[in-house]
Amino acid sequence: MNTYYATNLLVYAGVDIIACLALNLQFGVSGITNFALIVFQAAGAYAAAVLSMPPSSSPDYSFQLYVGGYNLPFPIPWLGGALAGAALAIPVGLVVLRKLRSDYQAIALLVTSIIANTVITNARTFLNGAAGLALIPQPLDTQIDPRSDTYSYFFVGLTAVAVAVVWMIAARIVNSPYGRTLRAMRDHELAATALGKNPVQLKMTVFIVGGAIAGLSGAILAGYITAWAPSEWLYPETIILFAAVIVGGRGNNLGAILGALLVPVGFEEVTRLLAAARLRGRTGWLTGRCSSQRTSTGASRACRPWTAFRSRCHEGRSPA
Amino acid sequence: MQAVDGVSLEVPRGQITGLIGPNGAGKSTFLAVVAGTMPASSGRIAFDGEDITRLPAYRRARRGLVRTFQLPSEFGRLTVLENLLVAAPRHRGDSLWGALRGRRYWGEDEERLVTEARSVLQRFGMSAKESDYAGEMSGGQKRLIEIMRALMLHPRCLLLDEPMSGVHPRVVAEIQHYLQTLRAEGLTILMVEHELHLVEQLCDSVFVMAQGKLIGSGTMASLRRQREIVDAYLVG
Numbered sequence: 357m358n359t360y361y362a363t364n365l366l367v368y369a370g371v372d373i374i375a376c377l378a379l380n381l382q383f384g385v386s387g388i389t390n391f392a393l394i395v396f397q398a399a400g401a402y403a404a405a406v407l408s409m410p411p412s413s414s415p416d417y418s419f420q421l422y423v424g425g426y427n428l429p430f431p432i433p434w435l436g437g438a439l440a441g442a443a444l445a446i447p448v449g450l451v452v453l454r455k456l457r458s459d460y461q462a463i464a465l466l467v468t469s470i471i472a473n474t475v476i477t478n479a480r481t482f483l484n485g486a487a488g489l490a491l492i493p494q495p496l497d498t499q500i501d502p503r504s505d506t507y508s509y510f511f512v513g514l515t516a517v518a519v520a521v522v523w524m525i526a527a528r529i530v531n532s533p534y535g536r537t538l539r540a541m542r543d544h545e546l547a548a549t550a551l552g553k554n555p556v557q558l559k560m561t562v563f564i565v566g567g568a569i570a571g572l573s574g575a576i577l578a579g580y581i582t583a584w585a586p587s588e589w590l591y592p593e594t595i596i597l598f599a600a601v602i603v604g605g606r607g608n609n610l611g612a613i614l615g616a617l618l619v620p621v622g623f624e625e626v627t628r629l630l631a632a633a634r635l636r637g638r639t640g641w642l643t644g645r646c647s648s649q650r651t652s653t654g655a656s657r658a659c660r661p662w663t664a665f666r667s668r669c670h671e672g673r674s675p676a
Numbered sequence: 677m678q679a680v681d682g683v684s685l686e687v688p689r690g691q692i693t694g695l696i697g698p699n700g701a702g703k704s705t706f707l708a709v710v711a712g713t714m715p716a717s718s719g720r721i722a723f724d725g726e727d728i729t730r731l732p733a734y735r736r737a738r739r740g741l742v743r744t745f746q747l748p749s750e751f752g753r754l755t756v757l758e759n760l761l762v763a764a765p766r767h768r769g770d771s772l773w774g775a776l777r778g779r780r781y782w783g784e785d786e787e788r789l790v791t792e793a794r795s796v797l798q799r800f801g802m803s804a805k806e807s808d809y810a811g812e813m814s815g816g817q818k819r820l821i822e823i824m825r826a827l828m829l830h831p832r833c834l835l836l837d838e839p840m841s842g843v844h845p846r847v848v849a850e851i852q853h854y855l856q857t858l859r860a861e862g863l864t865i866l867m868v869e870h871e872l873h874l875v876e877q878l879c880d881s882v883f884v885m886a887q888g889k890l891i892g893s894g895t896m897a898s899l900r901r902q903r904e905i906v907d908a909y910l911v912g
Contacts (some may be wrong), residue, residue: 532770554734
């Protein structure tokens, strides 16, 4: 196992842990079945991208179309990603969380996820459509060579700091009287209302906090893989995160972390072994995937473990 | 269809008032409308002389108008003690910012409220169950949890929806005793109940509903003398 592979795995684990902690706050603790979580991660990724990239009129970036391009230094893109996730949660929450019953909320959020992806895919002048954004600058890449092992360790460290901050926020919420109120609302919303709790305010708050955390996870991921496209955030990605939270133990932060490690790492490692068995003789997919990230050509479909898995399964079923 | 139609009643302060009637009379709907958990299409609700018709349910609860439910409504995955603590008002840790500031900020409030909750548990003989999950309690214990939880809010008026239904006779006697004690302490109670002998023992005055309308009021003894009410509900 080389350094790049190990650090790659650690960064993905960190991103998944952050996303699972956000989902655990919303779904596990508060009972909001947010089938659109990946949209908030995507909002964070796109925001971080356009904040850190130069304008699309710049010579190296003229092959893609996007709004903004502010060339801002780290950590502004990451903070901007978190803010974008929170900001997006406000209109979505106001539409979905106020009047709808919880099962309808889940359906509305799923539909939101599909609509958002379709809109971004087709509105090419907004965020470069289906091709997505490429050559997203990495944090502090002018200070440390991003191709070096040192940079890989540095990025793992940055991700670890983000995980620690998010963990602290999530733990303080869950283990507080506020977290207790959220769990009460999850168990019986009407009874909580009859005890003086305002369920709309509670849901909106946790939706915005979860949106911010998911946005941060997207900003980290976009800064790491240096590319971001609609194929990265199709709705099944949210289902993977739900699986992780449920496998780890709903409502428990440690469980969310365990689930994030088990499900994505399981996908990563098991599919790697499957690939070795099934695709013997072909070029190692892992090598190809890593190099596609390294060169940042925008070929981001194979960047996430499960996306790569789906692609390879599809490839395996196609006529040769 | 109107579940409650033209019902107008006044609940005297510091008394237990009963609301009785056949199934489907609209008693629970009326209670829900008063508590704000169901909207009224028209009419006016006043609490302590103040118009609360437009207030949402959580605001009515914060003003001291607290209801319980016909079906058990415990927070099943919280412990019995936590069920009580959820209801406690004015907790510094019960907001996002308070939570983020950590235990040092809200720990004192928590200790005070845990002491208060334990004294309520002791009063209702539930101290031994404080660490058990509320979802694992018996039907009668869930009823007690609901009443204890409501009391943590320091209500001025308690709306009880069939507090004795599905409860073991021994626990019924306990609940009856607690309600009488609460009345002696000055709490106002409006109670929907089907067990007429309990209503007779507990309630100072009683209202009768049938098919969404109010058909009579008075003490149980006076109601038994009104033929149309006996025919509608009190037969047997």
